[in-house]
Amino acid sequence: MxxxxxGGLAGSEAAWQAASRGVPVTLHEMRPVRPTAVHKTDRLxxxxxxxxxxxDKLDNAxxxxxxxMRRLGSLVMRAAEASRxxxxxxxxxxxxxxxxxxTGALASHPLVTIVREEILAIPDSTxxxxxxxxxxxxxxxxxxxxxxxxxxxxxxxxxxxxxxxLVTSAAKTGAVVSCEEHSVIGGLGSxxxxxxAENVPCPLELVGVKDVFGTSGEPExxxxxxxxxxxxxAAAARRAIARAS
Numbered sequence: 379m380x381x382x383x384x385g386g387l388a389g390s391e392a393a394w395q396a397a398s399r400g401v402p403v404t405l406h407e408m409r410p411v412r413p414t415a416v417h418k419t420d421r422l423x424x425x426x427x428x429x430x431x432x433x434d435k436l437d438n439a440x441x442x443x444x445x446x447m448r449r450l451g452s453l454v455m456r457a458a459e460a461s462r463x464x465x466x467x468x469x470x471x472x473x474x475x476x477x478x479x480x481t482g483a484l485a486s487h488p489l490v491t492i493v494r495e496e497i498l499a500i501p502d503s504t505x506x507x508x509x510x511x512x513x514x515x516x517x518x519x520x521x522x523x524x525x526x527x528x529x530x531x532x533x534x535x536x537x538x539x540x541x542x543x544l545v546t547s548a549a550k551t552g553a554v555v556s557c558e559e560h561s562v563i564g565g566l567g568s569x570x571x572x573x574x575a576e577n578v579p580c581p582l583e584l585v586g587v588k589d590v591f592g593t594s595g596e597p598e599x600x601x602x603x604x605x606x607x608x609x610x611x612a613a614a615a616r617r618a619i620a621r622a623s
Contacts, residue, residue: 389512421477581621
């Protein structure tokens with residue numbers, strides 16, 4: 379079984395995709411037990427900022443992403459098409475109909491259980507019973523206090539290395555974790571260490587293959603062997619935060 383915390387766009391889509399593949403899902407949504415400052419209803423995937431999903435043409439990245447989602451059986455895209463309103467080349471929807479469509483689809487799915495309660499702490503996640511946190515920027519104060527927020531930078535290349543983005547983020551967060559399926563020596567970790575040392579010294583934790591000989595094998599056991607799992611990344615983040623405080 380998969381537990382999903384948060385019934386917004388991401389949580390609803392994750393629940394649908396898992397259930398569609400035969401995996402039981404428990405979806406936790408705190409509304410209406412605990413309302414937010416911006417939501418008006420208790421429906422899942424309620425849009426609060428805009429009714430626009432931006433461009434829908436295949437000549438741009440956001441349009442291509444939507445088409446990929448359609449081909450993967452996306453509930454969000456199915457609901458968007460069902461509630462679409464005229465908006466030129468953009469994909470805009472009737473907010474009420476959109477949320478009603480998604481709520482109805484998940485509520486009627488035999489493998490989805492919707493629980494209306496506030497989750498106060500991040501649940502334990504295991505390989506057999508994973509947990510997905512999909513609460514986004516409207517995470518309740520109690521749940522937010524149990525974990526930490528992070529900025530994620532996708533380092534597309536080491537040469538050239540995007541020092542400016544890293545420095546800006548480090549100055550704001552005060553701690554950095556580099557993650558790579560590679561040796562940290564001569565890899566991303568080294569590049570991040572140099573950039574921080576020269577511009578904004580702060581606590582840095584390196585997640586990657588340390589100064590050891592490589593080992594062959596299946597991907598998942600190797601990730602555990604070299605401490606590259608999600609739990610290892612979270613532990614590194616906590617160490618970096620503790621050093622920064």
